[in-house]
Structures are given as C-alpha cells and as structure tokens.
Amino acid sequence: MLLLARLFNIYSIRHSSKTREYFANLKKFYRSTTLDLFMASTNRTCFVFDKEESTKILIQMIYEIPTTTVRRKFNLLRSVDESVSQTIRRLTANIERSSKKVNFKANKRREKQQNNSSNTSTEQDSIIIQLLDSNNEIIDENQTNKQAWLSCRKLLINEQTYDVEYNAPAVIKFRFPDIIMTNTIVTALVDLDYGDWEHSLFDWYVTDEIKIQANDENEDTIDDSQWIHVHRGPFCTFHDEHVNKYVRLSCLPRNDLLRQGMQAVHVSKARIIPCPIDLPMNTRHQLTQDYFPIDSNDLRLVSYNILANGYASSTGAGEIIYPYCPQDYLEHDYRKPLLLREILGFHADIISIQECDTRFFERELSLVLKEHGYLGDMKIKSENVQEGEAIFYRKDRFTAINSHSIRIGDYLRDSKHLEHIRQRCVLVPEINTHLLERNTILQVLALQPQGQTNEIFLICNTHLYFHPTADIVRCFQVVVSCEHIKEVKQFYEQQNKNVSIIWSGDFNANVTSLAFQFLFSGCLLTDTNHRSYNEDYATLIKDFNHNSSLELSTYSQYAYTNYMLNFHGVIDHIFFEGKKFQFKRCIPMPTHEEVTEFSALPSCKIPSDHLAVVVELEMIK
Numbered sequence: 001m002l003l004l005a006r007l008f009n010i011y012s013i014r015h016s017s018k019t020r021e022y023f024a025n026l027k028k029f030y031r032s033t034t035l036d037l038f039m040a041s042t043n044r045t046c047f048v049f050d051k052e053e054s055t056k057i058l059i060q061m062i063y064e065i066p067t068t069t070v071r072r073k074f075n076l077l078r079s080v081d082e083s084v085s086q087t088i089r090r091l092t093a094n095i096e097r098s099s100k101k102v103n104f105k106a107n108k109r110r111e112k113q114q115n116n117s118s119n120t121s122t123e124q125d126s127i128i129i130q131l132l133d134s135n136n137e138i139i140d141e142n143q144t145n146k147q148a149w150l151s152c153r154k155l156l157i158n159e160q161t162y163d164v165e166y167n168a169p170a171v172i173k174f175r176f177p178d179i180i181m182t183n184t185i186v187t188a189l190v191d192l193d194y195g196d197w198e199h200s201l202f203d204w205y206v207t208d209e210i211k212i213q214a215n216d217e218n219e220d221t222i223d224d225s226q227w228i229h230v231h232r233g234p235f236c237t238f239h240d241e242h243v244n245k246y247v248r249l250s251c252l253p254r255n256d257l258l259r260q261g262m263q264a265v266h267v268s269k270a271r272i273i274p275c276p277i278d279l280p281m282n283t284r285h286q287l288t289q290d291y292f293p294i295d296s297n298d299l300r301l302v303s304y305n306i307l308a309n310g311y312a313s314s315t316g317a318g319e320i321i322y323p324y325c326p327q328d329y330l331e332h333d334y335r336k337p338l339l340l341r342e343i344l345g346f347h348a349d350i351i352s353i354q355e356c357d358t359r360f361f362e363r364e365l366s367l368v369l370k371e372h373g374y375l376g377d378m379k380i381k382s383e384n385v386q387e388g389e390a391i392f393y394r395k396d397r398f399t400a401i402n403s404h405s406i407r408i409g410d411y412l413r414d415s416k417h418l419e420h421i422r423q424r425c426v427l428v429p430e431i432n433t434h435l436l437e438r439n440t441i442l443q444v445l446a447l448q449p450q451g452q453t454n455e456i457f458l459i460c461n462t463h464l465y466f467h468p469t470a471d472i473v474r475c476f477q478v479v480v481s482c483e484h485i486k487e488v489k490q491f492y493e494q495q496n497k498n499v500s501i502i503w504s505g506d507f508n509a510n511v512t513s514l515a516f517q518f519l520f521s522g523c524l525l526t527d528t529n530h531r532s533y534n535e536d537y538a539t540l541i542k543d544f545n546h547n548s549s550l551e552l553s554t555y556s557q558y559a560y561t562n563y564m565l566n567f568h569g570v571i572d573h574i575f576f577e578g579k580k581f582q583f584k585r586c587i588p589m590p591t592h593e594e595v596t597e598f599s600a601l602p603s604c605k606i607p608s609d610h611l612a613v614v615v616e617l618e619m620i621k
Contacts, residue, residue: 044061044062044064044160044161044162044163045061045162045163045164045165046059046060046061046155046162046163046164046165047059047060047061047165047168047170047261047262048060048149048152048164048165048166048167049167049170049193050080050146050149050150050166050167054080055079055080055081056077056078056079056080057077057078057079057080057145057146057149058075058076058077058078059074059075059076059078059087059091059149060073060074060075060076060262061073061074061155061162062074063095063098063157063160064160065098065099065102065103066099066125066158066159067103067106068102068103068106070102072095072098072102074091074094074095074098076090076091076094078090078145079145080144080145080146081144081145081146082144082145083141083142083143083144083145084131084139084141084142084143084144084145084147084148084149085141085142087145088129088131088141091129092127092129095127095157096127099127125158127157127158128156128157128158129155129156129157130155130156131148131149131152131154131155131156131164132152132153132154132155132156133151133152133153134151134153136154139151139152149164149166150166152164152166165261167194168194168253168259168260168261168262169192169193169194169195169200169253169254169255169259169260169261169262170192170193170194170195170253170261170262171190171191171192171251171253171261171262171264172191172192172193173189173190173191174188174189174190174191174249174251174264174266175188175189175190176188176247176249176266176268176269176270177270177333177336177337178269178270178331178333179270179273179328179331179333179334179337180238180247180268180270180271180272180273181238181272181273181274181275181334181337181338182237182238182239182240182242182243182272182273182274182275183237183238183239183240183275183341184237184275184337184338184340184341185235185237185337185340185341185344185368186238186336186337187336187337187340187363187364187368188249188266189363189364190249190251190266192253194253194255194261195253195254195255195259195261196254196255196256197234197367198234198256199254199255199256199258200234200251200252200253200254201232201251201252201254202232202233202234202249202250202251202252203229203231203232203249203250204229204230204231204232204236204247204248204249205227205228205229205230205247205248205249205250206227206228206230206238206242206245206246206247206248206272207226207227207228207245207246207248208226208244208245208246209226209246210226210246210267211226227248230242234371235368235371238272240274242272243271243272243273243274244271244272244273245271245272246267246268246270246271246272247267247268247272248265248266248267248268249265249266250263250264250265251263251264251265251266275337275338275341276604276605278605279338279605279606280590280591280594280595280605280606281338281341281342281345281590281606283590284345284346284587284588284589284590284612284614285345285346287587287588288300288345288346288347288348288587288614289347290347291347291349291394292349294396294397294450297618297619297621298584298616298617298618298619299349299350299581299616299617299618299619300346300347300348300349300350300614300615300616301348301349301350301351301352301502301504301574301614301615301616301617302343302346302348302350302351302352302612302613302614303352303353303354303461303504303505303506303572303573303574303612303613304343304351304352304353304354304572304608304610304612304613305353305354305355305463305506305562305572305608305609305610306339306353306354306355306356306607306608306610307335307355307602307607307608307609307610308355308356308357308387309332309335309357309360310357310386310387311355312330312331312332312335312602313330313331313332317330318330321564322564322600322602322609323565324565324598324599324600325598325599325600325602325603326604329602329603329604330602332360334604334607335602335607335608336360336364336607338605338606338607339607339608340364340365340368342607342612343369343612344368344369344372346587346612346614348394348614349393349394349397349398350391350392350393350394350398350447350457350459350502351369351374351391351392351393352389352390352391352459352461352504352505352574353365353389353390353391353392353461354389354461354462354463354505354506355387355463355506356378356387356388356389356390357386357387358378358380358386358387358388359386361376361378361390365390366378366390366392369392373394373395373396374392374393374394374395375392375393375395375400376390376391376392376393377390377391377400377403377443377445378390378391378443379403379405379441379443380441381407381439381440381441382407382439385439388441388443388463389441389443389461389462389463389505390443390461391443391445391459391461393445393447393459396450397449397450398447398448398449398450398457399447399448399450400445400446400447400448401446401447401448401456402445402446403443403444403445403446404444404445404446404458404484404488405441405442405443405444405445406441406442406444406484407439407440407441408435408438408440408441408442408477408480408481409435409436409437409438409439409440411442411480411484412425412435412436412480413436415483417483417487418480418483420546421476421479421480421483421546424540424541424544425476425540427539427540428536428539428540430536431472431473431476431536431540434465434470434473435473435476435477435480438465438473438477440462440463440464440465440477441462441463442460442461442462442481442484442485443460443461443462444458444459444460444461444484444485444488445458445459445461446458446459446488446492447459454496454497454498455497455498455500456492456497456498456499456500457499457500457501457502458485458488458489458492458499458500458501458502459502459504460481460485460501460502460503460504460505461503461504461505462477462481462503462505462506462507463505463506463508464477464478464505464506464507464508464509464515465477465508466508468567470508471509471513471514471515471532472514472532472534472536472537472540474507474508474509474513474514474515475513475514475515475518475524475532476540477515478507478509478515478518478519479518479524479546479548482518482519482548482550485501485503485550486548486549486550489501500576500577500580500581500619501550501552501575501576501577501580502574502575502576502577502581502617503519503552503574503575503576504573504574504575504613505572505573506562506571506572506610507519507571507572507573508571509571509573510569510570510571511556511570512530512531513532514530514532514537516573518548519548519552519554519573519575520552520553520554522547522548522549522550522551522552523547523548524541524544524546524547526541550577551577551578551579552575552576552577552578553575553576553577553578553581553583554573554574554575554576555574555583555586555615556570556573557586558570558586558589558611558613559589559592560611561589561610561611561613562601562609562610562611563595563596563600563601563609563611564600564601564609565599565600572610572611572613573613574613574615576617579620580619580620581617581618581619581620582617582618582619582620583615583617584615584616584617584618585615585616586613586614586615586616587614587615587616589611590606590611594606595611
C-alpha cells in the first residue's frame with residue numbers, strides 16, 4: 001500500500017472559510033478517537049500553527065497531569081493580535097479544570113480502595129506558565145500572540161518544559177479507500193502541511209478486530225496492543241494472509257530538512273479483501289515479466305485509456321453508459337489498485353495514458369510509478385476539465401529534455417504558418433467551431449536516451465474528439481497535430497539531433513476512418529465512396545493538396561481495443577516511424593470470453609472500458 005501525501009500550497013489568505021476549515025481539521029483530526037497525538041521526539045513538544053496572514057493562531061500540546069498517568073490534549077485557537085497573557089490565562093484555566101477533574105476521579109478511586117475519605121487530599125498546585133525565547137529569557141506577556149509565539153522556543157508549565165515548534169510539519173487529513181485489496185498497491189491519501197511524503201515516516205499495521213478501551217478520562221481510545229506491524233515505508237502490499245484484517249497507518253510528517261512534526265494514526269473502516277485470482281492481465285503479464293536492459297535496442301510501449309473517474313462516477317454513468325457493471329466496480333477505489341497493478345505489470349519503458357484525472361496523477365499515480373523507477377509528465381485539457389494525458393518513462397533509460405504540448409484548437413488559431421489550414425476550415429463553420437473550441441490536447445515530450453546525446457525521442461500522446469459522427473473533425477485535428485510534431489522535429493534537427501517519433505493515444509478512429517488513413521498514408525482520403533465523404537469534407541479538401549511528411553507505421557490487428565454494449569472497435573493505436581523502429585510483437589489482448597464474461601467493459605476484472613495496447617519495437621541503428 002502506497003502512502004500518498006501532498007504538500008499544501010500556502011497562499012496569502014485572510015481568515016476565510018478555507019482558513020477556518022484548515023484550523024478545524026487540525027483540531028478535529030488530532031482529537032479523533034481513531035487518531036492519537038505523540039511527541040515529535042522524546043521531549044515534550046508544543047506545536048504552534050500560524051497560517052500566513054490569517055487572523056488566528058492554533059496552539060496544540062499534550063499536558064502530563066502531575067502525580068497521574070493522564071496525558072491531556074489541549075487545542076487553543078486564538079487571535080494573532082490578542083496579548084499572549086490572555087492566551088496564557090485561558091490555557092491555565094483549561095489545565096486547572098482538567099487537572100481538578102482528573103484528581104477528583106483519582107481521589108474517588110482511592111477513597112473506594114481505602115474506604116477512608118478523611119485522609120484524601122484534594123489540593124492541587126497553582127499553574128504557572130511562562131514563554132522563553134532562544135536566550136532563555138521570559139517573553140513579555142504584553143506582546144501579541146503573533147510576536148510571542150514566533151520568538152518562543154520553550155514553554156514552561158510549572159516543572160514541565162516543552163519545546164515549541166512553530167509551523168512544524170503536520171498531517172491535515174487521512175483517507176483510506178473504501179476497498180483495500182490484497183496483492184495490489186492500494187493507495188491511502190494523507191494531506192500534509194509544511195512537510196512532504198518523500199521524507200515522512202510511515203508504519204503499517206494489521207489486526208483482526210479493532211478493540212476500544214476507555215482511558216482515565218473515560219475517553220474511547222484504540223487498544224495499541226492488538227496491532228501487528230507489517231511494514232515500514234511509504235507503501236505496503238498486503239498478501240493473502242492479511243485478508244479480512246483492518247489496516248492502521250501511522251505517519252510522522254517531516255520536511256526535506258528532516259524536521260519532524262506531530263505523528264498521527266489512522267485506521268481503515270473496511271477490512272482487506274482478496275484480489276480476484278483469474279485476472280486477464282495476469283496472462284498478459286506472463287509475457288512481460290522483466291524490464292528490457294538499459295542498453296537494449298528494444299522498447300516496450302503501453303498506451304492505455306484508463307477511464308477517468310469523473311466519467312465513471314458521473315451521474316447516470318452506471319445506469320446509462322455502463323448498466324451492465326455494478327456500481328461498486330465503477331468506483332475509483334476499486335479500479336485504482338487494478339489499474340496500478342496492470343500498468344506496472346507490463347514493465348514498459350514508456351507509458352502513455354489517456355483520461356488521467358489530475359488528482360489521481362498528482363496524489364497517486366505519479367508517486368506510485370516514481371517508486372518503481374518512472375518519472376512522468378501530464379497535460380490537462382482545461383481548468384474546467386481536470387483530466388488529460390500523461391506520459392511516464394523509465395528514468396534509468398531516458399532523460400526528459402522538454403515538453404512541447406499544445407491544445408490543438410489554440411495552436412490552429414494562433415500559429416501564423418497554419419493560415420492555409422485555417423482558410424480551409426472556415427469554409428465549414430461547424431467543423432471550424434469544433435476544431436477551435438474543443439479542449440483536445442496533443443502531449444509531446446522530448447526524451448533523450450541515456451548516454452546518447454544526439455538522439456531525441458518525441459513521445460506524442462493524444463485523445464481525439466470522441467463524438468461518433470466527428471470523423472472529419474478528428475481528421476483535421478490529426479492534420480494540425482502533424483504540423484506541430486513536424487515543427488518540433490525540425491527544432492531538434494536544427495541542433496543536429498537524430499529525431500524519432502512515437503505517437504500513442506485514443507484516437508477514437510478505427511482503421512477505416514479519415515483520421516487513421518491520413519496518419520497511415522500521409523494523405524487526405526479522396527475516395528468519394530468512403531462513409532465519411534460528404535459535402536462538408538468535399539468542401540474542405542477541394543484543391544487542398546496537403547500531405548504529411550511524417551512516415552508512420554502501426555500494428556492494428558486486434559479485434560477491438562474498446563468494448564461496450566453499444567460499440568466496439570480498434571480506436572487506440574501506437575504509431576511509430578517505420579524508418580526508425582522495427583515492429584517486433586504485440587502483447588496479445590484478453591480473449592473475447594474474458595472481455596465479455598460480464599457482458600462488456602469495465603468489469604470486476606478489467607478496470608477500464610478500453611484495453612491497454614502493448615507493443616515491442618526494436619530501434620534501427
């Protein structure tokens with residue numbers, strides 16, 4: 001299970017609703033019965049959080065009540081402008097009230113044991129609180145909270161001394177998935193502030209039952225003695241012996257300077273379930289058990305539309321688009337571990353993904369793949385459509401030189417050298433509008449093979465307009481994309497680089513489509529008998545002698561790459577320059593029986609409505 005944590009972006013904000021939520025999360029999170037708060041070291045610690053330009057400051061600490069074993073948590077949310085003397089008075093009152101309550105209960109227990117109430121003392125020491133600066137000088141209580149806590153290094157409460165940590169790394173939120181599956185990388189989300197997951201410390205535990213016990217203050221806490229430690233590290237894969245157990249994760253947040261914050265613990269609500277044993281991906285993985293050597297001339301490529309969570313979980317998706325698939329199997333928490341297992345099992349050199357959710361990329365996919373030796377780049381479609389294309393590459397084989405990604409419509413509108421194409425498109429206003437206003441992107445990432453400074457691989461990735469009647473739109477999206485790829489290729493060739501092109505994606509175009517024909521032949525189709533040849537297309541290509549200089553090949557001998565009840569076809573492709581690469585083999589698709597076992601895709605065994613296209617090429621030297 002991989003722990004995924006992200007560093008919050010800290011913006012200049014007033015004490016808005018978002019800021020109030022931030023402080024509320026910190027207070028509530030560390031007071032939850034499924035969480036516990038520990039010291040960042042063996043010393044007592046007081047944590048102070050002061051969001052930039054907020055009007056509030058949060059003080060958190062655990063006070064050890066003298067002559068007892070009780071440790072009491074305190075959270076104070078105070079104005080940054082009030083005098084620290086007022087905060088001290090409030091903290092003093094809270095400690096005295098809590099101590100009185102604890103001592104009263106302790107005295108009652110002693111009375112019952114000794115049966116002699118006359119000898120019981122109810123007196124308690126007065127609470128004296130002082131703040132010390134870095135010179136161990138007492139801080140003036142007339143200072144504001146902002147001034148005092150910023151310079152405070154130690155907090156004295158009678159005989160107890162607390163180190164003061166100002167804006168230390170902290171866990172803001174935990175989230176376990178609703179489904180935790182064996183033999184997969186199941187992701188848990190941990191939001192951090194002032195820290196990052198790469199330097200934080202994580203421990204994973206399992207138990208058969210979650211046992212609750214009451215502490216000295218009659219508060220419910222989890223019995224730590226029942227948990228079995230199974231792994232230390234940022235991720236953990238659970239196995240068959242862990243089925244039906246609960247999971248507990250502890251996180252000690254740290255930053256890149258290894259500064260520690262408050263350790264927090266979270267417990268899953270769901271038990272671990274077994275992963276299906278007869279997954280179709282298992283058969284495919286038997287053919288891709290190892291990575292190619294770093295110095296190999298062979299490349300393994302994957303192109304995969306993973307079905308964005310925003311579409312699979314959209315209103316009506318289960319009833320209208322995927323009525324054959326139970327809602328549980330459309331949930332991202334179920335599909336994610338299967339997607340990660342499938343992608344990693346191909347041991348590919350370059351992975352091109354379509355319909356990749358931004359949050360999934362940032363908080364899970366990129367972090368999982370990084371742990372397995374990949375680096376990645378993503379291009380989203382727009383601010384309103386938080387999904388797009390992603391490319392991952394083995395960092396031991398390639399170095400990323402630059403990204404040259406575009407939105408196809410913007411590129412057509414703004415590029416002076418495409419005036420001849422613009423003049424064609426305006427002849428058919430409806431086609432022109434679709435071309436300019438669609439948020440379709442072409443992702444282009446320039447990679448350099450390790451140790452080959454004169455070689456550049458242009459890895460292209462796209463997801464063309466989906467509408468079934470938009471063959472002409474897709475064709476001209478390809479025409480524009482080819483112009484951009486040619487421009488980028490010339491840019492590197494002018495630097496005396498040898499440039500090779502690989503273009504993967506969900507083209508939404510089968511082998512008889514206008515778009516596929518242009519990609520494969522480099523020419524606009526002129527067959528008037530073609531199903532998409534209509535008046536609009538005839539207008540666009542009349543006296544328009546446009547060819548592509550890219551000489552691309554592909555393998556497309558599949559029954560289908562997308563299978564739903566109302567449609568199936570070969571619409572996902574991996575194109576490559578035939579002069580630069582020799583096709584070696586494809587990794588066979590799942591059988592038709594496997595694909596249709598549950599009517600169509602996705603299903604409980606195949607997590608997307610598309611199948612991953614996996615091919616192996618040999619570089620021609």
